[in-house]
Amino acid sequence: MTDILTEEQIERYSRQIILPEIGGAGQKKLLRAKVLMIGAGGLGSPCVLYLASAGIGHLGIVDSDRVELNNLQRQIMHSTKTIGVMKAESAKERINQINPDVKVYAYNTRLTSENIMGIIKDYDFIVDGSDNFPTRYLVNDACVMANKSFSHGGIFRFDGQAFTIVPGEGPCYRCLFSEPPPPGLVPSCQEAGILGAVAGVVGVIQANEVLKFVLGIGELLVGRLLIFNAKDSTFRIVKIPKDENCPVCSKAPRITKLIDYEEFCGIRAKQK
Amino acid sequence: MDIDYNQTLDLTGVACPINFVKTKLKLEGMPKDEVLEVILDDGEPIMNVPKSVKEDGHKVLAIKPFGDRFKLYVKKQ
Numbered sequence: 001m002t003d004i005l006t007e008e009q010i011e012r013y014s015r016q017i018i019l020p021e022i023g024g025a026g027q028k029k030l031l032r033a034k035v036l037m038i039g040a041g042g043l044g045s046p047c048v049l050y051l052a053s054a055g056i057g058h059l060g061i062v063d064s065d066r067v068e069l070n071n072l073q074r075q076i077m078h079s080t081k082t083i084g085v086m087k088a089e090s091a092k093e094r095i096n097q098i099n100p101d102v103k104v105y106a107y108n109t110r111l112t113s114e115n116i117m118g119i120i121k122d123y124d125f126i127v128d129g130s131d132n133f134p135t136r137y138l139v140n141d142a143c144v145m146a147n148k149s150f151s152h153g154g155i156f157r158f159d160g161q162a163f164t165i166v167p168g169e170g171p172c173y174r175c176l177f178s179e180p181p182p183p184g185l186v187p188s189c190q191e192a193g194i195l196g197a198v199a200g201v202v203g204v205i206q207a208n209e210v211l212k213f214v215l216g217i218g219e220l221l222v223g224r225l226l227i228f229n230a231k232d233s234t235f236r237i238v239k240i241p242k243d244e245n246c247p248v249c250s251k252a253p254r255i256t257k258l259i260d261y262e263e264f265c266g267i268r269a270k271q272k
Numbered sequence: 273m274d275i276d277y278n279q280t281l282d283l284t285g286v287a288c289p290i291n292f293v294k295t296k297l298k299l300e301g302m303p304k305d306e307v308l309e310v311i312l313d314d315g316e317p318i319m320n321v322p323k324s325v326k327e328d329g330h331k332v333l334a335i336k337p338f339g340d341r342f343k344l345y346v347k348k349q
Binding site for chain 2: 005010015
């Protein structure tokens, strides 16, 4: 199916096929790629829109929430029409409208230590666009254990960060922050507020990391934490070494089983 | 003098940049050192396609007038 590009595909992807680093061979790599997006929110929206448009052939979307009116300020793949719809389904609908080449797999579920391994195993690359620490640490540990590369993205008020983890090659998220902060100490996104454009910048950087990974071009954000400040319009790179005593990715890891951390803010618990 | 070529691609009426994209994709599928003949319209196509093909690292052997169009000969590198 992806052996020969159709006339429509040549036209659709012409502006990137032109790039010497991509060409027909690169486009076929993209069409064969399997990418999992965790969270169809502020980061997932711009990320998925670019991945679908670029022709990533298989896109999995995980989200357990429904679209709410207050999401639409930053979660640009959803719309007023899909309020109340499961986010993964709303995302699927939007992607199908953009690009029929993309096969979308919607997971209307919350990731846990029980289900994460079964979900990530089918994918080449994982994008973490989750909004909470339990999922973030679960994704890191699962990806390290399953030897899956992934992109971490985080946003907070006017700040954002992105970091790419290639197990065995560079540091993991726990090399950076070995344990989650205690519950209640760090305000969640819902409490802190966020500028939509900040989510856009970071989500698009994550999409760019996916494309580079699949194409095998450029330098990934491995061992380099990219920090964006929206007020100053500045980017900074902080070099992150591998932690020899990392609880999960060192030679003698303390953590060998997945952990379901407690939810940090009460908002989600209260909603249920 | 005629130039020997292995494959031909008629891009009459095909606008930029799709004409270059098609040339590029055709070359990608050919073995090194084979020659591709490309028929291109006057104007933008004949101005741009040979330049882009060179930028991609291929060798332009000749450009010959062909009625109101042109024939471009490219050696795959």
